[in-house]
Amino acid sequence: MTSDSELEEIIAPAKEFANKKKQKIPEELREWIEPVLWNYNKNCMKSQHREDRKPLLLRNYRDLEDGFIVAVMIRDYCPKVVQTHNLTRTLKRASKVDNWAFVSQRLWSKTGFNLSQLTIEKILDHNSSVLFDFLFELKEFLDARFPKDQEGSDKSSEIAYVDVEKYIPSVLDSPKAKKPLSKINNVKVLDKKAKSALQRNDTIFKNNRKCVQELKARFNSLQSDVQERNNEIIMLETSARSVPSPHPSQSSKKKGCCCVIS
Structure with missing residues (x-):
């Protein structure tokens, strides 16, 4: 590679x-x-x-x-x-x-x-x-x-090499997003109720990040499978075009039948 x-x-x-x-x-x-x-x-x-x-x-x-x-x-x-x-x-x-x-x-x-x-x-x-x-x-x-990125497609020729990264918000993996809640400024001055709500949202955000990364890994695996199948199709089409057509005299022969009676 x-x-x-x-x-x-x-x-x-x-x-x-x-x-x-x-x-x-x-x-x-x-x-x-x-x-x-x-x-x-x-x-x-x-x-x-x-x-x-x-x-x-x-x-x-x-x-x-x-x-x-x-x-x-x-x-x-x-x-x-x-x-x-x-x-x-x-x-x-x-x-x-x-x-x-x-x-x-x-x-x-x-x-x-x-x-x-x-x-x-x-x-x-x-x-x-x-x-x-x-x-x-x-x-x-x-x-x-044919404006790009207008809509997705389920065609193998289009999805095999699509860059998934551009569909994932960069904020998910940004340094600020990964910064522990305890190290964020002004968190200590929040009241108990606001701090609890912030912690819940932080937990949801982390779970969403894990979900997106798992889906990304699955999609990349599927892309590899699609690429392999597309390559096989190309090879088969190339082979089919290179196979010579049968001679007219051969194709016109009648196929015989052989029966064995015991």
């Missing part, structure tokens, strides 16, 4: 290389894309079936031309629209065309976003201004149609 520090050692040189390129990606786009790529790389490295995969790097606009990173961004908003295992990282134009055709078709059929063939051709011809304009348009569209 790759740690955050190890992942940073891989990605940091790519950032330095990107800063030296004349044709820079607009900062707004980079700030939009890089956090998603970071999470994608972390999740891929955690998967036992993807340890040999190289992390996605955003060095310059050419890294966006095969459509794979664009699919990752779309998947971050709406996993039901596109899954990255349907695409490949490639330098071949023919494969890039296939990637963009898939992304374009899914975007149109699932969201109504129109990515024209002319735009795709200009992107493949290294027209960076067209690429950036498309990404800005896509970002605005996704932000408007």
